[in-house]
Structures are given as C-alpha cells and as structure tokens.
Amino acid sequence: MLSISDLPEINFQSKEYLAKPLKTLAKLSEVIKVGRSKRGVEILDYNLCRDSILDRRFGTGHPKLMKVLGLEEGPALNYKKNSISFHDRGETRRRLRIPITKLMGPKGSERFRDDIKHVVRETFSEIPTNEEVDLIKVLCDKIPSRVYCYWINAPLEDADFVSKTSHIVQQVHTRDPKTSMAVSKGFEELLDYVDKRIFIRRKNLGEDLLSDLIRATDAGALTDDELRNWIVKMAEANTDNSSHQIAIAIIELASRPKIWKLLGGNADLVPQALREVMRYHPRSLSTSRETLEDVELEGFFIPKGEAIFPNIGAAHWNPNYFPNPENFDIYRPEKPAHLNFGGGIFSCIGRFAVTIEIEEVITFMTREFPNFKIKKSRFSHSPMFTSVDDLVGSLIE
Numbered sequence: 001m002l003s004i005s006d007l008p009e010i011n012f013q014s015k016e017y018l019a020k021p022l023k024t025l026a027k028l029s030e031v032i033k034v035g036r037s038k039r040g041v042e043i044l045d046y047n048l049c050r051d052s053i054l055d056r057r058f059g060t061g062h063p064k065l066m067k068v069l070g071l072e073e074g075p076a077l078n079y080k081k082n083s084i085s086f087h088d089r090g091e092t093r094r095r096l097r098i099p100i101t102k103l104m105g106p107k108g109s110e111r112f113r114d115d116i117k118h119v120v121r122e123t124f125s126e127i128p129t130n131e132e133v134d135l136i137k138v139l140c141d142k143i144p145s146r147v148y149c150y151w152i153n154a155p156l157e158d159a160d161f162v163s164k165t166s167h168i169v170q171q172v173h174t175r176d177p178k179t180s181m182a183v184s185k186g187f188e189e190l191l192d193y194v195d196k197r198i199f200i201r202r203k204n205l206g207e208d209l210l211s212d213l214i215r216a217t218d219a220g221a222l223t224d225d226e227l228r229n230w231i232v233k234m235a236e237a238n239t240d241n242s243s244h245q246i247a248i249a250i251i252e253l254a255s256r257p258k259i260w261k262l263l264g265g266n267a268d269l270v271p272q273a274l275r276e277v278m279r280y281h282p283r284s285l286s287t288s289r290e291t292l293e294d295v296e297l298e299g300f301f302i303p304k305g306e307a308i309f310p311n312i313g314a315a316h317w318n319p320n321y322f323p324n325p326e327n328f329d330i331y332r333p334e335k336p337a338h339l340n341f342g343g344g345i346f347s348c349i350g351r352f353a354v355t356i357e358i359e360e361v362i363t364f365m366t367r368e369f370p371n372f373k374i375k376k377s378r379f380s381h382s383p384m385f386t387s388v389d390d391l392v393g394s395l396i397e
C-alpha cells in the first residue's frame with residue numbers, strides 16, 4: 001500500500017496559492033482527492049472531505065495543535081484540555097454538547113434575532129455616512145462581540161475587550177509557536193472575565209443564554225467548570241470567525257452591484273446569497289482531525305496519530321460537485337451543502353446564530369445603503385482561514 005510520502009505535495013506558501021488560493025485548490029481537486037502538506041494530510045474531494053469530517057476513525061485535532069504551538073502548562077492549557085475541543089467522540093463530548101446545542105439550535109438561535117436586529121441598527125446608527133470608514137473596526141468586530149454581550153448580559157462597552165481577545169486567542173490556528181505567549185495571556189484574561197460575569201449573573205438570573213446555562217448547571221447538566229469553559233469557548237470561537245465572515249460577505253456582495261441592489265429590494269434572497277458567499281469564499285478553508293487508528297484512505301496508509309485536514313476550500317471549488325465554481329451564483333441548488341461550519345459531533349455550535357447575524361447585517365446594509373462603495377479591501381489566506389485584513393468603505397445613502 002502507498003504511504004503518506006507518496007501523496008502529492010501541496011505548498012500553501014507557493015506564489016500560486018497565495019495569489020489565487022481557491023482557484024489553485026480547484027485545479028488540484030480535479031486531479032487528486034488526497035494530498036499532503038507540511039501540516040499533514042489534506043482531503044480535497046468534496047465527498048471525501050464531508051465524510052472525513054463525520055468519520056468515526058478521526059478525532060479532534062486540537063491536542064496536536066496545542067503541542068505544535070508549544071502552549072505551556074498553566075490556566076490556558078488547563079482550560080483547553082478541559083474544553084469541548086479536547087474531547088473525542090464519546091459520552092463526555094455528547095453530554096457537554098447537549099445543553100448548548102438545545103439553546104443554540106435553529107429554534108433557540110431564532111430567539112436571538114430581535115436582539116441581533118437591535119445590535120445591527122444601533123451599530124449602523126453610530127457609523128458616519130458619506131465618508132470613508134474602517135468597517136472592520138466599526139462594524140464587523142462590533143456585531144458579534146456585542147451579540148456576545150447580550151448572551152452573557154454584559155455591558156456593551158465590554159464588546160471591544162471581547163473582540164480583541166477573540167482575535168488574540170484564535171491565533172492558535174496559525175500553528176506558530178511565536179503566538180503562544182499572547183494566546184496564553186488572552187485566555188487568562190478571558191477566564192478571569194468570564195468568572196466575573198458568571199458570578200454577577202448567578203445572583204440575578206434573567207432571560208439570556210448565560211442565565212439559561214446557569215440554570216442547566218444548577219440542574220446538574222454541567223459542572224461549574226464546564227459552564228465556565230463553554231462561556232470562554234463561545235468568546236474564543238465567536239468574534240474572530242464571525243467578523244471575518246461578515247467582512248467577506250460584504251466584499252463579495254458589494255463588489256457585485258447588481259446583486260447588492262437585488263438584495264436591497266428582495267430580502268428573501270439574502271439567505272441563499274449568503275449560502276453562496278460561504279461556498280465561494282468560506283472563512284473556514286479547512287478544519288482539523290487526527291486519526292484515532294491506522295486508516296486506509298484512497299489506497300494510502302495513514303498511521304494512527306496523523307493530522308488530517310478536510311480541506312473545505314478545495315471541496316467548495318471542486319468542479320465535479322459545483323459546476324463552474326468560479327461563478328458566483330446565488331441561484332445554485334442548496335445541495336451539496338457548504339462545509340463552512342464543519343459537521344457531525346464536532347460541528348460549529350454558533351452556526352445558526354452567526355448566520356442570523358450576517359443575514360441581518362446584509363439585509364440592513366443592502367436596504368439602507370444601496371449605493372455602498374468599497375474603497376479598499378484586502379484578503380489573506382492561510383491553510384486554515386480566509387481573513388479580511390482591510391475593509392474601508394463609505395456608507396452612501
């Protein structure tokens with residue numbers, strides 16, 4: 001049987017990938033289903049990618065990630081080890097996810113829509129119109145971090161701290177040991193912050209996500225540490241990813257003025273337009289797994305303990321599943337579904353809530369600012385993520 005060293009090599013530092021990552025992945029996915037990169041095994045074929053996200057022989061990639069990063073023993077690593085990310089399939093992972101998936105499922109998340117609408121309206125009302133503004137700062141970071149403040153009943157002034165620390169701790173995915181000190185400090189600050197918020201809310205429960213989770217804890221569904229870890233996890237995973245995906249949606253839609261205008265008059269088309277944004281330009285270019293046993297994949301032997309990356313970017317641009325993937329088409333069929341939020345027992349907890357956030361931003365923006373113009377925008381692509389490093393625009397009424 002062939003081994004990993006026989007797999008074709010993918011170089012994420014190549015000029016081609018850095019200039020046109022998705023096109024490069026699309027070309028590769030036409031000729032190979034599986035490849036290897038410096039970080040591990042890359043799965044490029046859509047069906048194989050989706051199946052590997054769900055595959056029971058693959059577990060969480062986070063413990064390996066922490067080793068690569070060199071996170072030292074201390075409160076940050078201790079949190080990581082006990083959070084959902086370190087748990088493989090099994091009773092603990094299932095038990096930990098139950099209370100939160102109930103509260104943040106499609107129905108549970110709909111309950112946030114009014115607060116989200118309010119956050120969107122308020123945030124836009126603070127942005128000066130008819131002048132160039134840094135939309136990452138005044139809009140994309142603000143929305144998810146303010147929504148988080150609603151979830152935990154914190155003052156909205158805390159949103160800047162929430163977004164700043166989320167950007168810092170998400171650097172774990174750079175796999176760069178140089179970031180480990182900042183990441184540790186970021187987690188320590190978040191842990192202290194969340195402990196304080198839980199202490200305050202416990203004395204006076206209300207109608208918010210944190211109160212509901214405290215009630216679930218008091219009923220025995222979670223321990224106090226597990227509750228704390230969830231609230232930290234939601235800050236960790238929230239603003240950074242959501243902010244970048246909001247910015248990606250604004251850029252992809254506003255740079256197509258016909259579609260922007262169409263959405264402004266037809267809010268019912270926004271959900272399908274966003275599905276296409278997340279297919280065409282996903283924030284998640286991959287997710288990670290680790291083999292729990294020796295595995296045979298497409299004729300290649302992959303030993304136990306190997307890092308596996310279902311390459312979502314390649315899957316989304318695979319022409320065998322998405323004809324003419326470079327065409328941005330909001331009328332594409334719903335299936336095959338995009339994989340931006342992973343899947344199965346590891347799937348993104350916030351996927352319904354963040355989808356509502358982006359829907360409300362785009363609905364508001366296309367309706368109120370039909371002539372919105374982007375002045376400057378810049379993407380960057382790591383093997384893991386699409387990021388928006390710059391987004392300057394002018395809200396022209």
Ligand code: HEM
Binds near residue numbers: 053241288343347349
């Ligand atoms: C557009 C924004 C977001 C994107 C693209 C995104 C993407 C992802 C992906 C790809 C995964 C891994 C899934 C897998 O490996 O199968 C994940 C996990 C997760 N996400 Fe998100 N996410 C986003 C926003 C959020 C938000 C707003 C929250 C907060 C509530 C959140 C909470 C989580 C959690 C807790 C996990 C870990 C789930 C587990 O291990 O069981 N995410 N996300």
